Amino acid sequence: MGTYIIKTPDIGEGIAEVELVAWHVKEGDTVVADQVLADVMTDKATVEIPSPVAGRVLTLGGSIGRAVAVGSELIRLEVEGEGNLKAGAAPAAGTARPAAQPAQLPAVPVRPTFAVPPPLDAGERVRQAIEAAAAARVTQGNAFERPIASPAVRRRAWELGIPLERVRATGPAGRIVQADLDAHARAHPGLAPPVPAREASGAPVKAVVAVPVRVNRFEEINTTETIPVIGLRRxxxxxxxxxxxxxxxxxxxxxxxxxxxxxxxxxxxxxxxxxxxxxxxxxxxxxxxxxxxxxxxxxxxxxxxxxxxxxxxxxxxxxxxxxxxxxxxxxxxxxxxxxxxxxxxxxxxxxxxxxxxxxxxxxxxxxxxxxxxxxxxxxxxxxxxxxxxxxxxxxxxxxxxxxxxxxxxxxxxxxxxxxxxxxxxxxxxxxxxxxxxxxxxxxxxxxxxxxxx
CATH class of the missing domain: 3.30.559.10 (Chloramphenicol acetyltransferase-like domain)
Known part of the structure; x- marks a missing residue:
């Protein structure tokens, strides 16, 4: 078995880099010759990149939204025969160089180590922006913002006496989950659940669960959506x-x-x-x-x-x-x-x-x-x-x-x-x-x- 490296092709017109807009395969997939592997975007149009050989996908050369230089490694395949990876080139992921061979400089460029993190591609920037927004979501009783939580989480928060506006959300899209209530309760041990009232006979009164109501007419449109600007739109x-x-x-x-x-x-x-x-x-x-x-x-x-x-x-x-x-x-x-x-x-x-x-x-x-x-x-x-x-x-x-x-x-x-x-x-x-x-x-x-x- 050998390794076959497919590089980003020169599409012409002096283009130095393209944007990766879609993968049609994933690691571990088996591909055949002429099968489309990825779509890249130039400043004019979307171009399909086919596979010149049959094989199994070892590694992909980047995430969606990343700018890829012409001539850089796009994808690695495991193929029958020797492949096109020359001796001394960097080995594919998961393969070790034989101990008897002397160390050689890799022929295929490897990612350098940066003292400062390298620029992020569009998809990674969007992911980090969403995570940062969710982590920072601790409001101060804003009347125009209603915390996002399921009915079960709201009921438990009411039972624990925890205002949802004070809870740090870690769920998807800023949603408060049960684990967030547990973390808030541990951080504020003085909280106590409301004590249910009792009738004259001493029997506890059945608890009435508060049903959340709309705070104001702006609440139903108080949502945000993060859309990465990639591909043709970029x-x-x-x-x-x-x-x-x-x-x-x-x-x-x-x-x-x-x-x-x-x-x-x-x-x-x-x-x-x-x-x-x-x-x-x-x-x-x-x-x-x-x-x-x-x-x-x-x-x-x-x-x-x-x-x-x-x-x-x-x-x-x-x-x-x-x-x-x-x-x-x-x-x-x-x-x-x-x-x-x-x-x-x-x-x-x-x-x-x-x-x-x-x-x-x-x-x-x-x-x-x-x-x-x-x-x-x-x-x-x-x-x-x-x-x-x-x-x-x-x-x-x-x-x-x-x-x-x-x-x-x-x-x-x-x-x-x-x-x-x-x-x-x-x-x-x-x-x-x-x-x-x-x-x-x-x-x-x-x-x-x-x-x-």
């Missing part, structure tokens, strides 16, 4: 924080009359119903943006602020911000400049559905040059979208509403919509950003221009 948080910290955003909001645009969209859908993809507002916006960036190439760009280089792109790889069950993702509509309205609608629907189903590939989630975001009916009046770093612009769509406006000296009802867009002020001047949005506006308010090259 990647989203890190990316948003990094973009907001590094990019000096400025936003520009413009009102657009989309009455004619909506009329054209309805006519096209009625004309091609059942024959072509149904048009939403997004393909029309994509087309308007494609036409506008031809005049303003500095908007369709990516800025590498570490080396100080702006790369302008001729092709429009347009990110479509998409809300999924796991958080916000940005699948990419590649070569939007080469798509007509219906092909654009079909491709938007395809990549968005792939993102929501968790089936989008790394290629479908990377490489965008400008991003379009929309909250649909929830779009509000205006917002300040965060730029998808390292891009330099993002266009946001707000809710479409009917409003009275003045046209030719008369008040008429029109369908109006705002575009709320953000730009990187390091490389995009305010005048250029405004002119770009005005170019988009010009196409949308005269929708015949959508079909003019």
């Amino acid at each position: 990647k989203i948080a890190m990316k948003m924080q990094d973009a907001k910290r590094r990019i000096p955003h400025f936003s520009y909001v413009e009102e657009i009359d989309v009455t004619e645009l909506e009329a054209l969209r309805r006519q096209l859908n009625a004309r091609w119903e059942g024959q072509r993809a149904r048009l939403t507002l997004l393909p029309l916006l994509v087309r308007a943006m494609v036409l506008a960036v031809r005049k303003f190439p500095q908007i369709n760009a990516r800025f590498d602020d570490e080396v100080g280089v702006v790369t302008r792109h001729g092709a429009v790889h347009l990110g479509i911000a998409t809300q999924t069950g796991n958080g916000l993702m940005v699948p990419v509509l590649r070569h939007a400049e080469a798509l007509d309205l219906w092909a654009c609608a079909s491709e938007i629907a395809r990549v968005a559905e792939a993102a929501r189903a968790g089936k989008a590939t790394r290629e479908e989630l990377s490489g965008s040059t400008i991003t379009l975001t929309s909250l649909g009916a929830l779009g509000g009046i205006a917002n300040t979208p965060i730029i998808n770093h390292p891009e330099v612009a993002i266009v946001g769509v707000n809710r479409m509403v009917e409003r009275p406006v003045v046209r030719g000296g008369a008040i008429v009802v029109r369908q109006m919509m705002n575009l709320s867009s953000s730009f990187d002020h390091r490389v995009v001047d305010g005048a250029d950003a405004a002119a770009f949005i005005q170019a988009v506006r010009g196409v949308l308010e005269a929708p015949g221009l959508l079909f003019v090259e």
Whole structure:
């Protein structure tokens, strides 16, 4: 029998570490070749790590939420034959080096001993936070907090004359258990249970157990839940924080009359119903943006602020911000400049559905040059979208509403919509950003221009 070490693979794009988000095996399990062992999260997508060989799991390389360096040991398997663990490497857990062999430096890096404890992974931080909160849970009669305990524990506490608010809880999620009452009674030996009253005949009166009642209307919502931020949610948080910290955003909001645009969209859908993809507002916006960036190439760009280089792109790889069950993702509509309205609608629907189903590939989630975001009916009046770093612009769509406006000296009802867009002020001047949005506006308010090259 030998030992086979599976290392964290190099997934590409210069990624130095990944986050371990799921184990599909445990120590002692038998695995076969190509069986998925773990899921790791890059800054773009979740990647499955399969086993190249069959064997039995000896050790796992970390807990959920831990950052794992590319090339580091991920898992050890016991396999038939020699395996790939070279002579002199650190032995697997539970195996001893033969006494006759001289001691050698391990070839596989081992965990160093820290004078100060090393940083904890997310799961360990959450566990310790819960334990600390439970250990510190000694209130001073707070009227808004009711101790957590079962009816049996409450009855015994009443019989012993122990206020539950004074008891240190050690049970799960801060629950007081019987052992906590015993510990409190030992620490306070002067406590005595209430003496039951007696009737005139001398017979004790049957004890009436106090039924806990709600202290106030806030009690039923006075609960807490600790949720570790790991996986995709952590990647989203890190990316948003990094973009907001590094990019000096400025936003520009413009009102657009989309009455004619909506009329054209309805006519096209009625004309091609059942024959072509149904048009939403997004393909029309994509087309308007494609036409506008031809005049303003500095908007369709990516800025590498570490080396100080702006790369302008001729092709429009347009990110479509998409809300999924796991958080916000940005699948990419590649070569939007080469798509007509219906092909654009079909491709938007395809990549968005792939993102929501968790089936989008790394290629479908990377490489965008400008991003379009929309909250649909929830779009509000205006917002300040965060730029998808390292891009330099993002266009946001707000809710479409009917409003009275003045046209030719008369008040008429029109369908109006705002575009709320953000730009990187390091490389995009305010005048250029405004002119770009005005170019988009010009196409949308005269929708015949959508079909003019």
